[in-house]
Amino acid sequence: xxxxxxxxxxxxxxxxxxxxxxxxxxxxxxxxxxxxxxxxxxxxxxxxxxxxxxxxxxxxxxxxxxxxxxxxxxxxxxxxxxxxxxxxxxxxxxxxxxxxxxxxxxxxxxxxxxxxxxxxxxxxxxxxxxxxxxxxxxxxxxxxxxxxxxxxxxxxxxxxxxxxxxxxxxxxxxxxxxxxxxxxxxxxxxxxxxxxxxxxxxxxxxxxxxxxxxxxxxxxxxxxxxxxxxxxxxxxxxxxxxxxxxxxxxxxxxxxxxxxxxxxxxxxxxxxxxxxxxxxxxxxxxxxxxxxxxxxxxxxxxxxxxxxxxxxxxxxxxxxxxxxxxxxxxxxxxxxxxxxxxxxxxxxxxxxxxxxxxxxxxxxxxxxxxxxxxxxxxxxxxxxxxxxxxxxxxxxxxxxxxxxxxxxxxxxxxxxxxxxxxxxxxxxxxxxxxxxxxxxxxx
Ligand code: HEC
Numbered sequence: 001x002x003x004x005x006x007x008x009x010x011x012x013x014x015x016x017x018x019x020x021x022x023x024x025x026x027x028x029x030x031x032x033x034x035x036x037x038x039x040x041x042x043x044x045x046x047x048x049x050x051x052x053x054x055x056x057x058x059x060x061x062x063x064x065x066x067x068x069x070x071x072x073x074x075x076x077x078x079x080x081x082x083x084x085x086x087x088x089x090x091x092x093x094x095x096x097x098x099x100x101x102x103x104x105x106x107x108x109x110x111x112x113x114x115x116x117x118x119x120x121x122x123x124x125x126x127x128x129x130x131x132x133x134x135x136x137x138x139x140x141x142x143x144x145x146x147x148x149x150x151x152x153x154x155x156x157x158x159x160x161x162x163x164x165x166x167x168x169x170x171x172x173x174x175x176x177x178x179x180x181x182x183x184x185x186x187x188x189x190x191x192x193x194x195x196x197x198x199x200x201x202x203x204x205x206x207x208x209x210x211x212x213x214x215x216x217x218x219x220x221x222x223x224x225x226x227x228x229x230x231x232x233x234x235x236x237x238x239x240x241x242x243x244x245x246x247x248x249x250x251x252x253x254x255x256x257x258x259x260x261x262x263x264x265x266x267x268x269x270x271x272x273x274x275x276x277x278x279x280x281x282x283x284x285x286x287x288x289x290x291x292x293x294x295x296x297x298x299x300x301x302x303x304x305x306x307x308x309x310x311x312x313x314x315x316x317x318x319x320x321x322x323x324x325x326x327x328x329x330x331x332x333x334x335x336x337x338x339x340x341x342x343x344x345x346x347x348x349x350x351x352x353x354x355x356x357x358x359x360x361x362x363x364x365x366x367x368x369x370x371x372x373x374x375x376x377x378x379x380x381x382x383x384x385x386x387x388x389x390x391x392x393x394x395x396x397x398x399x400x401x402x403x404x405x406x407x408x409x410x411x412x413x414x415x416x417x418x419x420x421x422x423x424x425x426x427x428x429x430x431x432x433x434x435x436x437x438x439x440x441x442x443x
Contacts, residue, residue, distance in 0.1 A: 034113035035121020036065045043110065044068065045130045047085050047100050050137060057186065057240065063129070065120045076114040079107050086241060086363045090356040095370035098243055138178045138244045141281030147263055148210040150277040153188050158408055159267040160214040163227065165197070165207060166261045175252035175285035179236045180244035185276035190266045190409060191239045191332075191364070194280050195232040199258040203230050209260070228407075233428055234295040235261065236280065237330055237417060239364030245293075251327075251421050252285040253293050268409065291421040293327065294428050298342075298383040298416040301405040305336065305412060308399055310390035314414050317345065320379045321432050324420035328368040329355050331385070332415040335395040336403060337361055339386040342416055344379060351382070359385075361395060361409075372421065383416030 034040070044052070044062045052062040062068045068075070078084035085100040102110075113119075133140040147164040168174070183189040197203055204227065206220045207213055215227035235253055236245055245253070255261075263278060300316040331340035337359040344352045355367050391399045397410040405413060422431050 033119070034109060034116055035119050035125065036068065036113070037121045037123055038125035039109050039121075040068075040113050041065075042127050043102065043106050045127060047102060047106075049130060049132075050100075051085075053132065055135060056137075069118060072114045072118040076111050079110050082107075086360075086365070088357045088360055088363060088365060089367055090358065093353045093356050094367075096355075097368045097370045098366070099370075135182065136180055136244075136281055138180045138246065138281060138283055141178075141180070142284045143282045144279050145261055145282070146279040147212070147277050149212055150184075150275040151212045151265065151267070153185065153267050153274045153276060154269055155271055155273045156269050159269060160216060161227070161407055162212050162214055162265045162267060163204070163207065164212050164263045164265070165204065165209045166263060167209060168255060168259050168261060170255055170257055170259065172257050173288070174255040174257070174282075175289055176235065176245075176255060176282050177249070177252045177285040177289070178244060178246045178283035179253070180281045181236055181238035181278060182281065183238070183276055183278045185274040186240070187270055187272075188267045188274050188276055189238070189240070189278065190268045191237065192266070192278055193237050193264045194235045195230060195262040195264065196235050196253075196255050197232050197260045197262050198256040201232060203232055204262065230262075231428070232262065234417070237295070237332075237366075239332070241363040241365055242330070243366050243368070247289075247293055247327075249285070250290040251293050252289040254424075254427070266407065289424055291325070292424045292426060293419055293421055294324075294431060295417055295419050296428075297418070298381060300383075300385075300414045303404065303412070303414065305387050305389045305403040307401055308390050310388045310392060311338070312387045312389060313384060314387065315382060315384040316414070316416070317380055317382050320375055320377055320381065320420075322377045322422065322426075324375055324422050324431070326354075326369065326373040326375055327419040327421055328366055329419075330364070330366040330417040331355075331357055331359065331383075332364060332413055332417065333359055333361070333385055333387070334409045334412050335361050335397055336387040336389050336393060336412055337385065338388040338393070340416065341382075341384045342418065343382040343384070344375075345382050346380075375420075381418075383414075385414045385416075387412060 048062050051058040054061050060071060079102055087099060087101050089096060145166050147166060151162050153159060181192050181194060204223055206223050207218055215224045218224045265278060298316045298318050300314050303314045305312045329342050340357045340359050342354045344354060346352060389396060389399055389403055403412045405411060
């Protein structure tokens with residue numbers, strides 16, 4: 001091939017200027033011409049439609065071009081500011097399997113697409129539509145257990161924690177690999193905890209079955225006291241935005257035969273009366289798993305947050321009594337919650353952060369470790385929470401008050417739920433047995 005010298009390049013350029021410029025212009029337009037079907041829809045499918053599809057928590061669906069078009073400027077703003085998709089973990093600490101965050105490149109693609117006029121492009125470029133089980137984020141459940149009676153909710157005022165006991169009817173060992181809680185009146189549900197009550201448990205034994213009740217309506221004083229404090233295993237916790245449980249094929253949660261599920265519902269009012277009938281969908285393990293998943297908690301209920309303080313620190317420690325594999329975290333605070341950390345405190349005193357959440361009461365997410373972490377017996381876990389009880393906290397219901405632990409959202413909580421995997425034949429009591437000295441880690 002003949003090598004062109006500088007002059008011949010210049011000549012060629014001069015001669016070919018007009019057609020060349022046109023081609024280059026076309027090429028740039030082609031390269032820069034992003035379309036909904038080819039470039040944007042795949043991102044929406046993977047990162048947004050879990051909430052932005054009909055019937056889910058986001059107010060508008062982003063499934064079709066027509067649905068998405070009116071929102072393009074808002075989408076640009078929401079992804080560029082990283083307001084969407086919602087995720088509150090400090091990216092400098094840990095990696096999480098359920099982190100929905102967009103890459104800088106995906107954000108750029110969306111912004112450029114909007115700036116170029118948000119063109120639809122060719123529908124034949126679209127990826128196949130993503131299939132969802134109607135009404136669920138997990139695949140179609142094997143079994144759905146619903147609270148038998150709806151709970152009427154007033155328009156205003158506090159609602160005491162409401163319970164409903166739902167018999168499972170399970171006659172053999174049941175291993176749950178995935179589960180999801182679905183309130184029917186989502187706007188009224190501040191949290192739901194579904195507990196497993198095995199036949200041997202005395203918890204709420206005198207309480208009615210299959211109808212809603214609150215602690216103060218129970219006749220037995222023991223039941224009234226017990227309602228709040230149980231050592232029953234947690235099947236799943238729900239709060240707005242929280243993700244369903246999905247364990248790998250060798251792990252599951254266990255429901256003994258003859259168990260009841262106890263739904264503990266915290267409802268809030270919002271000016272509209274409603275009624276709620278929450279369900280839990282279960283997908284069973286097809287074969288008995290190698291490991292059992294336990295939900296434990298690091299809880300501190302002995303704090304007093306002074307009025308006006310904007311960074312009040314509350315911490316709690318616990319030592320693992322046995323080996324376990326750490327799987328995931330679910331921090332829980334109320335309206336003054338600001339930050340929540342989980343750490344390992346090593347023997348030499350160094351603190352290794354596992355998760356730091358810039359807490360948002362309206363987005364109580366779970367954080368599932370991308371790589372589960374094996375921890376030895378004796379590992380010291382620490383949870384630290386910071387509360388903002390100042391006027392600068394726009395959600396603060398009363399900056400003048402000293403705040404202590406309590407049920408209602410104007411009270412506070414400090415609970416670091418976390419999930420661990422242990423051998424399949426070990427329950428929570430056995431897990432805590434081998435060594436003592438773990439007073440505050442889980443109940
Ligand atoms: C976990 C559920 C969830 C995911 C995932 C999610 N959204 Fe949202 N989105 C919501 C909810 C709920 C709202 C309405 C309440 C709010 O604004 O917080 C919302 C609101 C929005 C808004 C309106 C914001 C405004 O200005 O009012 C936009 C735009 C948006 N989402 C875009 C996206 C995009 C783009 C993605 C994916 C990259 C995404 N969302 C992922 C739940 C979600």
